[in-house]
Amino acid sequence: SQTIHQWPATLVQPVGSPLSLECTVEGTSNPNLYWYRQAAGRGLQLLFYSVGIGQISSEVPQNLSASRPQDRQFILSSKKLLLSDSGFYLCAWRTLTYEQYFGPGTRLTVT
Amino acid sequence: DAKTTQPNSMESNEEEPVHLPCNHSTISGTDYIHWYRQLPSQGPEYVIHGLTSNVNNRMASLAIAEDRKSSTLILHRATLRDAAVYYCILRTSNFGNEKLTFGTGTRLTIIP
Numbered sequence: 474s475q476t477i478h479q480w481p482a483t484l485v486q487p488v489g490s491p492l493s494l495e496c497t498v499e500g501t502s503n504p505n506l507y508w509y510r511q512a513a514g515r516g517l518q519l520l521f522y523s524v525g526i527g528q529i530s531s532e533v534p535q536n537l538s539a540s541r542p543q544d545r546q547f548i549l550s551s552k553k554l555l556l557s558d559s560g561f562y563l564c565a566w567r568t569l570t571y572e573q574y575f576g577p578g579t580r581l582t583v584t
Numbered sequence: 585d586a587k588t589t590q591p592n593s594m595e596s597n598e599e600e601p602v603h604l605p606c607n608h609s610t611i612s613g614t615d616y617i618h619w620y621r622q623l624p625s626q627g628p629e630y631v632i633h634g635l636t637s638n639v640n641n642r643m644a645s646l647a648i649a650e651d652r653k654s655s656t657l658i659l660h661r662a663t664l665r666d667a668a669v670y671y672c673i674l675r676t677s678n679f680g681n682e683k684l685t686f687g688t689g690t691r692l693t694i695i696p
Contacts, residue, residue, distance in 0.1 A: 518686075522683075565627070571633070572633065
């Protein structure tokens with residue numbers, strides 16, 4: 474069966490510091506992968522998605538970037554965090570029938 | 585993506601059926617109706633999806649109106665573990681369309 478991992482689970486970072494969040498999927502090949510963010514008390518916002526290695530589509534222009542160096546690895550990065558980057562970051566993959574399955578998430582607090 | 589409208593919150597008694605409504609009056613013929621739920625401090629969980637016909641799975645049933653302008657997610661026997669935010673989402677089935685637009689959903693409270 475498929476499993477999706479995210480780390481770290483929680484993170485507290487100062488403003489202006491860099492960020493790297495990692496997501497890996499097991500049990501499937503060439504999955505479509507997604508990064509979402511959920512601000513406190515808000516809905517989910519799609520940030521990036523990837524249909525293959527090196528292929529990244531950005532939904533929201535901001536100081537975040539994403540990379541997909543391997544088939545089942547998806548990384549979310551920032552060079553300098555802003556206070557507004559705080560939130561719950563979720564990685565997901567989707568099946569051929571467009572069901573998305575989410576990881577456990579990373580709760581980021583920028584101080 | 586076409587817009588959906590859901591009540592902000594609902595309450596239901598434990599062990600009773602729950603009917604969660606969703607209006608999507610601007611739905612197009614190629615839009616699929618997806619439902620997800622999000623338990624506290626967790627990522628969303630896929631529940632069910634359909635296009636025109638009613639759908640059943642182990643978690644829930646999805647009843648789709650004949651004109652497809654509304655749908656209802658049915659939990660047949662609510663438990664305390666069903667307390668969550670439920671999202672109704674339309675996904676356009678254009679090739680390459682990857683976007684699921686999550687709204688604010690319906691917060692379901694289960695009363696013991």
